[in-house]
Amino acid sequence: MEAVSNHEGGPRILNSLSSRRLPEENPSLDKVLSISNLTKTYDNGYRALKGVDLAIERGEIFALLGPNGAGKTTLIGIVCGLVRPSGGEVLVDGCDIATDYRAARKKIGLVPQELSANMFESVWGTVTFSRGLFGKRADPAFVERILRDLSLWDKKESNIRQLSGGMKRRVLIAKALAHEPEILFLDEPTAGVDVELRREMWEMVRRLRDKGVTIILTTHYIEEAEDMADRIGVIDKGEIILVEEKHALMRRLGKTRVTVGLSRKLDAIPPGLFARPLDLAEDGLSLAFTQKGEDDSGAGAEPGLADLLKQLAARGIDFRSVNADRSSLEDIFIDLVGKSR
Amino acid sequence: MNWIGVAALYKFELARTWRTLFQSIASPVLSTALYFVVFGSAIGSRMPPIDGVPYGAFIVPGLILLAVLTESVSNASFGIYLPRFTGTIYEILSAPVSAIEVLLGYVGAAATKSVLLGLIIFATARIFVSFELVHPWWSLAFLVLISVTFALFGFLLGLWADGFEKLQIVPLMVISPLTFLGGTFYSINMLPTPWRKIALFNPIVYLVDGFRWAFYDIASVGPAISLSLTLAMLLICVGLVIYVFKTGYRLRT
Incomplete structure (x- = not known):
């Protein structure tokens, strides 16, 4: 990474940061996800999260930025149930992920970073499976709408292994949306995706947001966060170092x-x-x-x-x-x- | 309970059987049929009856178990290992399903396959040799119990394994030899004394003996002991699975 030494006023940035580390608590805003003092220490002693506090507002697109190993995937993993937290509390729309995990997980859809799908299954089969797994009754009309929205309808009978990488990514999104979640996590959604598909995907993300789905994404492509996100959070070494509305952030820093x-x-x-x-x-x-x-x-x-x-x-x-x-x-x-x- | 989730997992796993029909049903049926041809008809016709049961019929329960045990272990272990290996396990971990529900889906499907396989082999056996079922309900009960127990064992194996090799080694190098030595082709009463004692340490002896009792009302160790030990194995597997889930072993970090 290029060092930015030619910028003046560095210390001032840091000073202003320390006074505005956390998002302003505003009880009137509707928090769909509240994370407080979340910690994670792995068995090998690695401290991936060191007391993270984060609140996500309903209906926003939130971009979580951070270098590799900053704790992004661990954070998402804990909220989605893949990783056990060492301490702290996570409330998904008021439901605790530990004590009320069923209600909490029903509200969340996760699109993982890796293209992992049941390679020998059909698109239709795997999306229907996802809906059932989350305890929702079969609804072929709804699944059809998702597949049409993601331009997967012609491929509904195809085996997943026959699809291109971009198509597979869409299948994962379809699976994540199959149970009508309120929050959609996109972990590095455009890694290894060509420019055109990336644009299409962002188009889709905007449409979802318009329908009221809250979107939390991690990305390496910062220009994407710049284009898409309403608010930006920066995580580094297991700590949230900044959360701010994007335009305010650009204005301020x-x-x-x-x-x-x-x-x-x-x-x-x-x-x-x-x-x-x-x-x-x-x-x-x-x-x-x-x-x-x-x-x-x-x-x-x-x-x-x-x-x-x-x-x-x-x-x-x-x-x-x-x-x-x-x-x-x-x-x-x-x-x-x-x-x- | 998220029964819809359980049903989704169960159906998904059974669908995998249809996709791999040859491997999971046709190939064990074929190999069992070969045993019947070789041991039941060709060699069996020259063997004296054992405890009053013709040799061809005597080996039927053991051969059914040979296929059921190895297939229960393989199916259940592959079922859970595959998503771990491909990464699709993320979806199950992030879904509103409890450990028990995941278990019901995977083990239920694997056990269902094994029971079906047992019934198919039973029907195949009828083509080659004629025999009567003395305790049909007990034989079905043994078949179901054994299928569930070994599917649980397979599930544990699938959680423990960190490569395909281990998945194959256990059915091939542990389950099959123990079944061969567990009285599939002979009564352990026919063994000389030290070997008979040693054979009693082989848990599969009790399964085969109990299952054969249900077929022909003949037993070396007795149905009560066989049934108790089968149930004990089931409970041990259930206990291990509960422990594994409590600790999040190999699933959640």
Whole structure:
């Protein structure tokens, strides 16, 4: 991973983090999943989760980001019943996963990371099986709708082993949806999936969200989280280091590099031109500065692009282009995880 | 109880039998038929009756058990090992089914297959040799008990195994030899004294003896002892399965 050393203001990010580590508790919001002080220590002594607190709101798309080995899969595993927690509490729509596991698990659908399916079964058979396993009565019309939604209807009689990787992934999604869950976990859903299918899949995720399904996904493709998620959580070394609404996060921790291309070469920055650090390119043909968020000049404290352009115009310096390069969630992520190491 | 879930698992496992029909039904039936041809008709016609039962008929209960025991163990062990191996176990672990329900689905299906297989071999045997059933209900009871016990044992094997090799080794290297030595082809009364004593340590002796008693009302150790030991084996397997589930052994980390 590329180190982001050229970004200034790193310590400030950390400071602001420590004061805003947890999601703001707002009782009026409807929590569909509440995780409190969840810990997991594996038999070999490895501490995968060190006291995770997390609340997921009903109907949102939540992206859980974290480097490999951060504890994402363990966290999902505990909520879904694959891994036994060492301590803490998980409530799924008010049902405790330990004492009321039947009610809790009925509300959850899991699409695992690996493409594991009963290779010798038909698509129809395996999706029907999943519905039954979760204690739902057979409903061929519902299963048909799921298969049609996922463009699997023509393949319903096919053996799963004959399907392509992308199709298999859809079958897993169909299986996870077969019992009409309220929460859908997608663990690395687009790993190894081609661009077109990835786009289709996100389209489907949006449709599910529109139907009121809460979606929690983990992904390595940060641009996906950026496109899709309502809120972002970052987990590292078994701890949630940040949970925030995506746009707020980008505003707060993102940076924008604004570059103004000049018509004529400038030898030096005229004194008093701009009240914040300004860089003149080596060729003297562009001026650039970095601002926090997408635009931090609104509050009036710091001058923004508009001020710079006015100043340039006032001094008769012609410019021909303006370019604003927003930092991506990936930069923010690398920053966060890098700083916490 | 999530009966719909149990039914889904049970049906899924039985469907696997139809997909692997040859392997799970046809091949044991064929090999048992060969035993009848060789030992029952060809060699058996030159053998004196044992305890008043013609040799061809004498070996029927033991041969049925030979197939039922190995198939119960293989079916149940493959049934649970396969999802562990392919990773599809995630779905069962994340489903609202209790350990008992999973067990009912897998062991129920494996035992059902074994009982069916036993009945099919029974019918096949009738083609080669003629015999009477003295205690039909007891023979069915023994068949069901033994199928369930060994399906449970197979389930445990499938949880314990960490490779296909171990799954095959136990039926081939443990169950089959013990069944051969357990009085399938002879009465243990025919053995010289030290070997007879040693044979009594072989649990399969009691299964074969009890099952044969249900067929012909002849026994070396007696039906009460056979039945008690069969039930004891069932309880041991149930106990082990409960222990395994309590500790989450090999399923949940």
